[in-house]
Amino acid sequence: MPELPEVETVRRGLTPAMEGALLVRAELRRPDLRFPFPAGFAALVSGRRIISLGRRAKYLLIDLEGDDVIIAHLGMSGSFRVEEGRASDMPGDFHHPRGKDEKHDHVVFHLENAGGPARVIYNDPRRFGFMDIARRDTLTAHAFFRDLGEEPTGNVLDADYLAARFAGKAQPLKSALLDQKNIAGLGNIYVCEALWRSGLSPLRAAGTLVDAKGKPKKTLVLLTEAIRAVIADAIAAGGSSLRDHIQTDGTLGYFQHSFSVYDREGEPCRTPGCGGTVARVVQAGRSTFHCPKCQK
Structure with a gap:
């Protein structure tokens, strides 16, 4: 999609x-x-x-x-x-x-x-x-919009905003990021890419990024910055255009050529000095791509 x-x-x-x-x-x-x-x-x-x-x-x-x-x-x-x-x-x-x-x-x-x-x-x-x-x-x-969270492109999406939603949550981090009530419009591809950029495992509990006082840890600050950056980079590149999607002028986007983990199962991790291999796991029926060695 x-x-x-x-x-x-x-x-x-x-x-x-x-x-x-x-x-x-x-x-x-x-x-x-x-x-x-x-x-x-x-x-x-x-x-x-x-x-x-x-x-x-x-x-x-x-x-x-x-x-x-x-x-x-x-x-x-x-x-x-x-x-x-x-x-x-x-x-x-x-x-x-x-x-x-x-x-x-x-x-x-x-x-x-x-x-x-x-x-x-x-x-x-x-x-x-x-x-x-x-x-x-x-x-x-409207039923389509009333439960949506903040956009990943706006200034409202910051670490404090996500901390309020992740505090105490045992839900896997990737699932929390895909929840449209938390962030509107963020999907599987860009969650995988943002988690890789921030060095965070998609399997860890979302609540582990929030301290006992409900404040965001440094890891959540890094993740928030990674989300905004990967979305901005993808928009600048014209989207990913996987399978059926094309731009209005018919050309394909080129961000897919910059994927670091998505759809790269079995390939070397691109984190400098990591030496790990990209793995695929299934979460809630969706493929998750990550590097088990450098994403913790």
Whole structure:
């Protein structure tokens, strides 16, 4: 599933074509994706100007005039592409097949912007993505968002914030980091990478990073800095683009070439002087990659 950096990459890629454009018509080529579209969805969004594009956790937010917001989730294989005139913004060489088979084009936003007509097309072979619409002033109470923790990109995410949530917890550290009530949008890939950068085992109890007074230990400070750094690096590199995910211009992200532990089972650890080997364990049904020698 695309993680936060991938969704942020999509948001940035769509912004030039969508922000300020008139959404002339929304074309739905099937009645549902993962869930049915809201009743009257196409009519509700058509004929309205797009004010801005935002993101919350792994959700793309398309703000419309009149204070309605389209909520889009990419699911496992969803992607957007932009077509302007006869040109399709999908150049480049690909390591994995692109989601460009028209039989999987399920939603088309027909736009009119300063450069003329354009189409933003949502393609989803597996149809695990979905779209919804809500009023802007109800988003914080919306079922998708009301229980989400802080973003790993904002200043609110610091060691004190995590200490308050980890204190006394016997839950494995990786599981605590994947809990969206603690950190919104942080997924399996970047948790593995952040734990490696901070030298912490995914298996240790989350509470061991907090002292008896509820204050963060140095290890938690280092972990918080690693989380923010790895997310920033991945966004700068255009996300990871594993398997189905592609950017809006069709090119793949390149952060996967910088993975230090994720999907590197049996390979040498990249920590200088470590000499260990990357191992894989399964936690809560997900693969965890780490170096047992230097991550404690």
